[in-house]
Amino acid sequence: MSSRSKQPLAFHNVVVEVTQACHHRCLHCYNFWREERAPIRDPATLSRAEILEIIRKVRRDTPSLEQVALSGGEPLLRPDLPEIASDLAREGLNVVVITSGTLLNDERLQRFPPNTVFEFTLFSIDAKLHDQIAGRPGTFAKVIRGIQCAGRHNFQLAMACVINRLNAHDVLQTIELGIALKAQAVLFNRINLSRSTLPLADQLVPSAKQLTEALDAAEEAARLYGISVAVSVPIPPCIIDISRYQHLHFGWCPRGGDGAYYTIGYDGLVRPCNHSSVVLGDLRKESFAQIVRRESTQKFWQPIPLECRTCQHPLRDSCGGGCLAAGHECYGSGEQMDPFIAHCLSATPAKQSISISRSKSPS
């Protein structure tokens, strides 16, 4: 065993997708299972006890672990989610629940540990548009109700807004509404394409002009209200001059570094991140360190898209060509550029009313 392999890993975050089930059909949903979801009671689903055991196993290999994000699907479809969160909180971990917010109510919230963070999604201030993007009528009203309820219980709240071609125009008001709902942080996530949404790219990817306007609005919100806005999904600097934004925090793909958040599926399978369908190993059978340190895992993070290798931008090394997983998902190789870049640069400003149909209707 080499000295490197004896050293503990130094990750701070992992994501656990506690279920693939979801009652929404978001237009931009990147999950590779979006058309064929394992049901909530799928026999392969990790039990509450197994989730705790797996997180303990991960922590043995990466003692720096601070935070576990419980995601899905819609994690609140699991009736035992508050107890799963409590188990992890008792281990001294920060717990973030990534949710649509529609299933939050007094009964559920009372069972969560008090320091749980809820990251909810708000796509627009326009109820119809929010519902159109979420793929289910009535969602907006339920989100508002659920988040108001979480606010009354004094939970820490973060608002995530997925920016696409349909909602890029009302970002300032949407963030204002989030603040009114007691959000203390905003994640400005531009749409990230996957194999299943690539055919919809022309209808969903904002133009560079629209994206600039949306970022301008987020900057204005951060300046006016002092809220932190993290531009979380990478926006390559060949699309936008990010030096214009003094109040926004731009994030990049951690590419396997300490900031990486390996993602554990409902069945214990480990993937590089939430966006990727690549299975790196099985935590029911292997240790986290074995999975992370194996050659195939390390190789996953290496590719730089061909088009980006001659880039002269000072942020080139951070950017690395945008979302590595998106290129991999859409074209089968991380050497292919994140498709968002080409679509954003070639897109023309959009009309507001676009009708997009999905192949399957909400169940």
Added chain:
Amino acid sequence: MAKPVVKEGKVVSARGKFYVVVGRSRTEIPAALAEPAGLKKLAGTEVPVTFFGKSIVALGRRPFILCYVPAPDIFKLIQPDLQKFLQKKYTEAGILQG
């Protein structure tokens, strides 16, 4: 593979260019990272500087190396007056219930 490293550095200007001095080493600040007016304000101050290899990739604040999950240090307390103002605005607009 290089990883981002955050160090404390002092912003200095010389002959119209801006640099960060960390220990004995001086690195020019890429123009893309900040406008000259903003850098003038920072001149003479110590700031967090993020290096990726030998390149400066972020200046003045800790980078948020995240995508999807909120970093714990992103949360800020919003001024209660501002929040109340927005609650009133969106309640009057009929979006929030009082």
